Amino acid sequence: MSEKRPLEGLRVLDFSHVLAGPFATRVLGDMGADVVKINSASRAVGANDPTHPYYLMWNRNKRALALDMANPESRPLCRALCEQADVVIDNFSVGVLDRWGVGYDAVSAVNPGVIYVQMSGMGDGGPWSKYVTYAPTIHALAGLTHMTGVPGREDIGIGFSYNDHQAGLHGAFAILAALASRQTSGRGQRVDVSQFEVGVNFAGPSLLDFFATGTKARPCGNALPYDLAAPHNVYPCLAAENPSVAEQRWIAIACMTDEQWASLKRLMGNPQWSEQAQFDGVEDRVAAAGEIDARIALWTSTQEAYVLMKACQDAGVPAGVVQDGVDLAERDPQLKAVNFLEKMADVSPVLGQTWVDHLPIHFSRTPCNGYRRVRELGEDNAAVLEDWLGLSPSEIDAAAQQGALK
Amino acid sequence: MTAATDNNGSGGAEPVFELFLIGLSSHMLRVEWNKEGVMAEFNGALCKVRVLDLTDERGIYGAKLLADLGADVVRPEPPGGDPLRQRGPHAEQAGAEMTSLWFAFFGTNRRFFTLDTNTQSGLQQLTELAQNAQIILTCDHALGVDLLDWETLQAANKSQVVINTSSFGSKGPWKDFLAPDLVAGALGGVAATTGDVDTPPLKGFGELNFMVSGIYGAIAALAALYDARERGEGQRADISVHETLVSCLEHVLMFYWYSQQMMRPDNVLPRQGATHWSMAYTVMKGQNGSIMVTPTPDFDNQLAWLIEEDAHDDLIDPMYMEPENLGLRIERTMTLLAKWIADKDVEPLFHEAQQRHCPYGQVLPVEAVADNPQLAARQWYQPYRVGDMSLQSPGAPYHFSETPWSLGVLGRPGQDTRQILEDINWGQR
Numbered sequence: 001m002s003e004k005r006p007l008e009g010l011r012v013l014d015f016s017h018v019l020a021g022p023f024a025t026r027v028l029g030d031m032g033a034d035v036v037k038i039n040s041a042s043r044a045v046g047a048n049d050p051t052h053p054y055y056l057m058w059n060r061n062k063r064a065l066a067l068d069m070a071n072p073e074s075r076p077l078c079r080a081l082c083e084q085a086d087v088v089i090d091n092f093s094v095g096v097l098d099r100w101g102v103g104y105d106a107v108s109a110v111n112p113g114v115i116y117v118q119m120s121g122m123g124d125g126g127p128w129s130k131y132v133t134y135a136p137t138i139h140a141l142a143g144l145t146h147m148t149g150v151p152g153r154e155d156i157g158i159g160f161s162y163n164d165h166q167a168g169l170h171g172a173f174a175i176l177a178a179l180a181s182r183q184t185s186g187r188g189q190r191v192d193v194s195q196f197e198v199g200v201n202f203a204g205p206s207l208l209d210f211f212a213t214g215t216k217a218r219p220c221g222n223a224l225p226y227d228l229a230a231p232h233n234v235y236p237c238l239a240a241e242n243p244s245v246a247e248q249r250w251i252a253i254a255c256m257t258d259e260q261w262a263s264l265k266r267l268m269g270n271p272q273w274s275e276q277a278q279f280d281g282v283e284d285r286v287a288a289a290g291e292i293d294a295r296i297a298l299w300t301s302t303q304e305a306y307v308l309m310k311a312c313q314d315a316g317v318p319a320g321v322v323q324d325g326v327d328l329a330e331r332d333p334q335l336k337a338v339n340f341l342e343k344m345a346d347v348s349p350v351l352g353q354t355w356v357d358h359l360p361i362h363f364s365r366t367p368c369n370g371y372r373r374v375r376e377l378g379e380d381n382a383a384v385l386e387d388w389l390g391l392s393p394s395e396i397d398a399a400a401q402q403g404a405l406k
Numbered sequence: 407m408t409a410a411t412d413n414n415g416s417g418g419a420e421p422v423f424e425l426f427l428i429g430l431s432s433h434m435l436r437v438e439w440n441k442e443g444v445m446a447e448f449n450g451a452l453c454k455v456r457v458l459d460l461t462d463e464r465g466i467y468g469a470k471l472l473a474d475l476g477a478d479v480v481r482p483e484p485p486g487g488d489p490l491r492q493r494g495p496h497a498e499q500a501g502a503e504m505t506s507l508w509f510a511f512f513g514t515n516r517r518f519f520t521l522d523t524n525t526q527s528g529l530q531q532l533t534e535l536a537q538n539a540q541i542i543l544t545c546d547h548a549l550g551v552d553l554l555d556w557e558t559l560q561a562a563n564k565s566q567v568v569i570n571t572s573s574f575g576s577k578g579p580w581k582d583f584l585a586p587d588l589v590a591g592a593l594g595g596v597a598a599t600t601g602d603v604d605t606p607p608l609k610g611f612g613e614l615n616f617m618v619s620g621i622y623g624a625i626a627a628l629a630a631l632y633d634a635r636e637r638g639e640g641q642r643a644d645i646s647v648h649e650t651l652v653s654c655l656e657h658v659l660m661f662y663w664y665s666q667q668m669m670r671p672d673n674v675l676p677r678q679g680a681t682h683w684s685m686a687y688t689v690m691k692g693q694n695g696s697i698m699v700t701p702t703p704d705f706d707n708q709l710a711w712l713i714e715e716d717a718h719d720d721l722i723d724p725m726y727m728e729p730e731n732l733g734l735r736i737e738r739t740m741t742l743l744a745k746w747i748a749d750k751d752v753e754p755l756f757h758e759a760q761q762r763h764c765p766y767g768q769v770l771p772v773e774a775v776a777d778n779p780q781l782a783a784r785q786w787y788q789p790y791r792v793g794d795m796s797l798q799s800p801g802a803p804y805h806f807s808e809t810p811w812s813l814g815v816l817g818r819p820g821q822d823t824r825q826i827l828e829d830i831n832w833g834q835r
Binding site for chain 2: 007009056057129131138142143158160169173191198210212222225227323340341358364
């Protein structure tokens with residue numbers, strides 16, 4: 001593992017769970033921060049269970065400390081850890097850490113440099129502040145479900161927890177911005193991240209459009225909602241006979257310029273239908289998109305997707321195979337060229353082989369290519385308490401005897 | 407210090423909107439008028455960080471994030487204006503060209519510089535802008551990027567941070583592939599999981615894919631800045647849009663790698679509308695709209711509610727409590743919920759569910775999001791001047807207790823050129 005990743009020496013105390021918060025701290029850990037993940041035997045179920053695949057995805061490069069916050073004996077240790085942290089992060093409902101005596105006011109009083117990040121669903125304040133959210137909740141409330149789909153439907157939306165990832169990334173960015181501020185001012189601060197507000201932010205241009213012109217954004221399939229480009233869609237390719245949904249093959253083709261349309265026509269052999277003068281201009285192509293899409297689909301449906309993609313790209317036409325998880329893991333030559341997906345070298349003694357998708361940031365001087373496996377519950381208790389608090393083995397044993405470390 | 411000219415011609419009639427940039431010898435200090443008309447220093451978290459923004463759609467969101475936190479972000483434009491000012495949606499303004507609201511969103515808080523890279527002086531100006539920046543954000547082949555001598559720049563400014571975003575990185579068989587947002591999402595695994603069985607794979611509305619690469623660029627910039635300040639050395643970082651998307655696919659790689667542990671027969675989950683991979687979240691049709699419904703995280707809590715309303719049918723059968731029957735319990739619960747919700751008005755249902763700690767979410771169109779009581783209570787929407795229009799604008803995705811987020815006036819093409827030339831002492835040597 002690299003000794004000088006960009007965040008080496010930064011201490012992050014991580015109370016977060018599920019995806020958004022753990023993804024934020026995964027990014028920090030990948031860049032070298034010493035992320036100490038707090039968990040407990042009573043909470044380590046479902047997505048918080050260190051053996052659950054969901055947990056495995058978001059919690060590499062962290063050290064595991066078990067603290068039973070229901071046990072009063074754990075509270076002094078928790079406060080002491082907060083005192084040593086550069087960053088404290090949680091995504092509990094507002095007020096939980098206050099009840100544990102480690103709310104922002106208490107921590108900043110003894111650690112004025114702390115960056116204290118709360119990533120709740122709705123933020124601290126407002127009539128919905130206690131509302132419970134997961135990514136699908138946020139997608140629905142933020143307009144993302146309504147807008148992503150085909151005309152006439154509002155029950156499609158984004159097919160994965162986009163906003164959880166983005167909330168995590170925005171949380172990591174906010175932490176780094178607060179650290180940059182601390183480097184010049186010496187002061188820490190509290191950061192309130194509302195996952196709802198992160199989500200609404202993604203509808204930014206559409207909201208400005210509504211405020212400026214009253215236009216209400218509506219789903220438009222794979223067309224561009226505001227700009228002219230055609231053809232611009234996803235088309236079927238050669239697949240097994242009567243394929244299941246998972247077996248279907250598709251290719252995205254996006255002609256962003258008239259030149260790209262001309263190139264596509266040449267690639268198709270300049271069929272007679274495409275040579276109609278009314279298709280020369282993009283406005284007319286957009287108006288006739290249904291007809292053009294149907295013609296192109298007939299052409300693509302007999303061709304192997306990757307071969308067709310290569311032919312399009314060689315001709316200067318933007319095109320890409322619709323890749324699923326198997327494609328990404330087994331076939332994608334671009335990911336292979338950078339070894340983006342790989343087996344975790346640090347094999348788990350409990351789980352055996354696990355896997356890694358790399359941090360997608362390639363630093364020239366401080367590369368972040370080191371990955372430590374997800375740790376078992378409390379696996380790093382002794383090391384963390386010694387490193388952060390200077391506790392001796394006997395003091396750590398005493399804490400364990402009191403039931404604090406489980 | 408010299409105040410830049412009022413860039414919107416309003417003469418300061420609405421001072422709360424006004425934001426000026428005052429040039430200092432080594433950095434820019436952003437100052438805004440408060441409601442009493444008194445100038446107050448805007449201390450954003452990134453105040454005094456100088457950034458050169460040479461991005462296109464793939465990276466411009468990252469530059470926006472830095473600018474909105476107070477960094478002095480200079481964005482050069484070719485004569486005639488930034489091509490991204492042509493992106494829709496547009497608003498028509500009397501006596502003016504159509505205004506890009508896309509650019510109004512992504513181009514916040516910049517200083518705009520007209521740069522003619524076809525002239526020797528333009529190239530020299532570009533070089534000096536680059537020399538003066540602490541952070542340079544670039545995208546492959548964006549304005550000026552291919553013209554700069556990067557090795558010389560790095561040698562002259564050891565602490566400089568350069569973040570480059572490309573579609574596929576600098577090596578590999580696809581490095582020269584063209585990938586607008588639709589194509590990027592297809593290759594990156596996003597489209598395969600979005601859409602329904604009776605639709606093609608779909609892209610997210612707008613620019614959702616490039617907003618992922620954008621924020622990764624901003625993260626890389628600040629991580630490298632932190633390191634440069636700690637250790638005195640800057641560096642370059644490369645970001646591939648493709649890799650950023652693959653890193654944010656939630657269940658997709660999990661299903662491939664851990665299908666056995668997930669007890670799934672297949673390692674790919676095909677697109678299935680709004681239904682979550684766990685099958686325990688989906689959008690259901692009610693009266694007056696649709697609602698995202700889930701019995702998680704506490705199935706017993708949801709069951710108790712159904713029992714209260716006598717809508718539980720056979721769900722109290724002990725069979726459903728057996729761990730091995732969790733899938734069956736989810737399936738049966740979702741079937742009964744769909745039937746139960748069909749007759750319910752979704753808005754009161756949403757609030758009642760939340761009172762019961764059930765994480766339902768009403769499916770809201772953009773006009774309802776614009777009028778949302780939670781956002782209003784948090785004063786989330788901010789006043790924003792775009793040309794002659796005073797608009798409401800989306801606010802900050804985060805709230806800093808000590809260093810506020812701020813929104814200024816959208817700049818006109820090249821409006822800050824003279825001031826920026828003064829900042830770099832252009833013409834005085």
